[in-house]
Structures are given as C-alpha cells and as structure tokens.
Amino acid sequence: MSTTTTAGEARARYRDGLVAPTSGAARGHTQANLVVLPADWAFDMLLFGQRNPRPVPLLDVTDPGATSTVLAPGSDLRTDLPRYRVWRDGELVDEPTDVTDLWRDDLVSFLIGCSFSFERALLEAGVPVRNIEQGRNVSMYRTNRDCRPAGRLSGPLVVSMRPVPAALVPLAVQVTARMPQVHGAPVHVGSPESLGIDDLDAPDYGEAVQAAPGDVPVFWACGVTPQAALMASRPPFAITHAPGHMFITDATDADYREP
Template sequence: MNPCDSHSPTASNGLTAQSTGREVRQAARSGRLSGHTSGLAREQVQANLAILPASLAGDFLRFCQRNPKPCPLLAVSEPGQYLLDELGEDLDIRSDVPRYRVWQHGELVAEPTDLREFWRDDLVTFALGCSFSFEHGLLAAGIALRHVQQGRNVAMYRTNIATRSAGPFHGPMVVSMRPMKAADAIRAVQITARVPEVHGAPIHLGDPALIGIGNLARPDYGDAVEVLPDELPVFWACGVTPQSAIATARPAFCITHAPGHMLVTDRLNRHLGLG
C-alpha cells in the first residue's frame, strides 16, 4: 500500500476551516480539491469510506461491529445507492470525496478523484467516523495540533494490535498520532472519550514501540510531524484500519478513500458532543 497523496489544501480552492460540508464536497466534485481535508469545515463530521460488493457487505458490517474503535459506523447504504441524503444534501458518493482508492484482489490499481467509471449497482457504501471530527473539539479546547498548523495530513501507523476478524476481514489496527504536552494529552482523553462515534479516547500514549511502531518519522500513511522533547505521542484508533483489513481479505473489487481525503458530511460535530 503506497502512502497517500498528501497535497495540502491551498488558498486557490477557496476552502477554510469555516467552509460548509457542501462547499467542500462541491470543490471535490468540480476538481478544485484533490488534497486532504484536515482542517477544513471544522464544524462538520468527516467520514472514512469503504465501498464493497453486496456479497461481502455482511462480513464487513460484522467486522465494524466487532471493532468499533477503529471502525465506528455512521451510515450504511443500500446496494447501488450513491446519493446519501442521510449524510448531506446533494451528496454523491461517486464524486464528493477528494481522492479515492480502487483495489482489485488486494492490490491498489487506481487513485481517481471520481468513481463514475468504476461504479456498480451491487456496491454498498460504509461511512465510518473520522478523527478529523474530534479535532474540532481539541482545537476548541485550545489544544494545538501540529499537523493542522503545518497544513499536513495526520501521521498514521500500522500497529501490532490485532483486530477481531469477521469472515475474510482481519489484520492490524491502524492508529493516528498527535504529539501533545502531558496536560493537553489528559484533556484530549477527556474530550474524545465522549465521542465513540469518531474513535473515542486514545488507545495508547507514549512509547510507540509498545504497539509495534518502530519509527515515528516514517508513518505508513500521511505526513510525519516532529515530537518535541516535552511532548508525548498520543495514538487514536484510525479509520484507515479497514483498508488494512481489505488488503488482507483481497476482495476481487472494492473502493476506499485515500487516507486523509475524507467525505465531509452535513452533520455537525456539536451533535456528537464536540461543541
């Protein structure tokens, strides 16, 4: 699995932290936005995607239910449904994500910005909670997030923590990391514990080797950020975990978002308790 495209949002696309979910989706649909969505539309809930043939949807649903920390379910579509009104007005799952990944037999074969040529009537879309949503609560509490300050994608790592399998789906948990001072880390635990819909509290603080991460400077996905001497690396379960499970299951065909390139919905973070 190659690292994701980590282009930062630029002023030329007209998007900011105050943009609406629909504005971000329209920018993706028109091709103005093909980079990551970290720091954009901070009021809106962002979602990870897994799009699978209906024949595998039952097993994947059980995988999500058995692994709610990395795979918190926000919505599941009917087969072939691509207009997801429950997540947003005029939301077309085929075009409204900045970048997708298309997989065949576990191999990455394309990273398109539009899915129309790949769409099938048997595809079921799973929308999963994303840590970019809880970042709204952290920023509102005055907790600095270095990747947001630097306009980078969050750093993500494969761990040695096994997920609970369901059918062909299994594999290691993926985590996202944010460096914080100890007092901020304690506050971050308190804030994110209230929102299991977007991964909840961290799964680990401190020594990355204890969860199988050898080098913080070399994330498996996203962009590395410095951890200063007076900071702790804080790790949350990450919605890229399903991509790891899908790569292990090697389905004949499936689609995910590119890491960090999220579906921005019309749902509001404050409705999750992140006001």
C-alpha cells in the same frame, strides 16, 4: 477552499473537478472515511465494524446500489469526493477523481468517522495539535494488535499518533472520550514499542510529525484500519477515499460530541 464554505458547496466543487485534500474545508462539518464493497462482502465489513468500533465507527451504511447517504441528502458518493482509490484483489490499481463508470448495483458504501472531528475539539479545549501546527498529515502506524476478525476480513489495528504536552494528556483523553463515533478516547499513551512501533519518525501512513520537548505520544484508533484489512484480506473489488480526500457530510462535529 475557504473554511466557511458550506458542506454542499464543498461537495459541488469536488464534483465539478476540484482536486485537493479536504482538511479544513467546510469547517465544523463532519468528514468521513469511505469504503465501498460489493454486497457479497458487505456483511463481513459491517460485522468488522460492529466488532471493532474504535477504529471503524460506522456513521452510515447505505443500501446496495445507493449513490447517496442520509448524512448528506442530494450528495453523490460517486463524484463528491476529490479523489478515490480503486482496489482489485487487495491491490491499489487507480486513484480517479470520479467513480461513476465503476459503480455497480450491488455496491454498499460505508461512511466511517474520522479524527478530523476531534482535532477541532482538542484545539478548542486548548490542546495543541502538532500536525496542524506543522501543516502535515497526521502520522499513522500499523500496530502489533490484531482487530477482531469478521468473516473473511482481518487485519492489524492502525493508530494515528499526536504528540501532546504531558500536562494536557488527561484533558486530551477526556475531550476525545466524549466523541466515541469519531474514534473516541486514545487506545494507548506513551511506550510506542509496546504497540510494535519501532520508530515514530517512520510512520506507515501520513507524515512524520515533530514532538515538542515534554510531549508524550498519544495513539488513537485510526480510520485507515479498514483499508489495511482490505489489503490483507483481498476482496475482488473495493473503492475507498484517497487519504486526506474525505467525504464531507452535512452533519456537524457537534452532533458527535456527547454532553
């Protein structure tokens, strides 16, 4: 899809059946992670986000049963993502392209900030983004750090890693610190072993990304963290986006950049 497509046009194409990763679609519009849970679990999830704002920055939380969000009036959360994941008791059971048949009046949707937003800001500041250069999904790892639990929800912090030239690490920190609603500043620079990561070439999610000589691994809190909590905490039913197949909002990345 063209990067100049509008957000509404992009959502309409996915709704009409297009299945493709959303990276680069409707450029400049904020893409969001999606987690959908029954109302019975919604307080736990909302509290998990409140207590863990770096990995789980909540951009919007809907009323029970709502099928749209204030971030994209006229959208339909049941159809407008290119691909979903359906979870039962913490197990992945399906990856449909439409969840209209599964929708229930008690479902609450959580729209969560995504690092796609700050990758553009890094590029604009002159920081190379290796996963984009290499056409690969970013590398993500479960860490040895626990999130602060919330009710029945608990799980490890998941981080994304981007290799950054050593001289540009301070700039990368400053650029992303200005975007706290899309994960903000890195949580860790260098020393993967102290996060419990044995092998950077074997990510738990996404793809291995090659570092250039002089690059340092920089780790940001990652929006996959709530999916890891769902797998660990096993709610009876949940829907999420499929990795890389995000919800495209009408908001712009500039909206989430602090002055």
